[in-house]
Amino acid sequence: MLNQGLCFRCEERAKFLEEGISPRCECGMVTSSKYSCYMYKPVRPVVIKKNEDDDRPQFAGAMLSARSHFVRMADCELKVAVVEDGKVLYWEVKE
Secondary structure (H helix, E strand, O other): OOOOOHHHHHHHHHHHHHOOOOOOOHHOOOOOOOOOOOOOOOOOEEEEEEOOOOOOOOOOOOOOOEEEEEEEOOOOOEOOOEEEOEEEEEEEHHH
């Protein structure tokens, strides 16, 4: 199995890319991804809405879906699931 870094799938990296603020130096290094980290959080889910002027279905696959835009961050809580070979962090939507 190929070892992959965590940064490109992390909320801290997403916040850095949007706001320019990172809790660690590594979170702001956009051309690399760390193999291990103590700050990792999965990217938070967002509420999106289909653009009004797009007649295509919202979720129809690549190049067939309508364009959507950001509405807000979803109200959610970070959860942990135990699986056979480790743990999974995930966001559970509250609403």
